[in-house]
Amino acid sequence: QSALTQPPSVSGSPGHSVTISCTGTSSDVGRYNRVSWYQQPPGTAPKLLIYEVSNRPSGVPDRFSGSKSGSTASLTISGLQAEDEADYYCSSYTNSNTLVFGGGTKLTVL
């Protein structure tokens, strides 16, 4: 299985918005709404941010939102804060009953 495609890095100023894309295929992102996003600050374990394309677990601020169109999912972070600086990973269920991650995107808050 091939990794989902994410931009290596994105950046934005405090208070602004950024969007991270995650492109898969018809075997994963394009086939299922089983897309999730994870936030990983430096030196820590990943944390679930979004599941089922656009749902937020309890405790995740509504500044974080997800969407999907075709084989591309997106994570939008609005009202950027310094604490949002982290690596972000998308993941999708596949038609082989496995999970596949994206390569990760490093978010820099300017």
Next chain:
Amino acid sequence: QVQLQESGPGLVKPSETLSLTCAVSGYSISNGYSWAWVRQPPGKGLDWIGNIHHSGGGYYNPSLKSRVTISVDTSTNQFSLKLTSATAADTAIYYCATQFCGSSSCYLDFWGQGTLVTVSS
């Protein structure tokens, strides 16, 4: 709240078997869920290794399938990872996690803190 803690040798020799255990607290493995392993080579991205259902069935990453075994021990509320024929490419932080897959979702919701395993002679 489910809590997970990885344990095992931090150093493994090339060609030997990498073995890790994940202790689960706050939830009984036999009650359900699926139990997964994910790894992250230093400075690189996440790689899903595989999962096992509480009942014993599961799936593996095709790229690792020939070398991986994940098992569950309900008596000790732990699950384990074995990766045979280890090479330097297996050097990574290994995370255990809970994997929930429903009719319209599949995600990793609780994670251990991770343990670094280095493959070197």
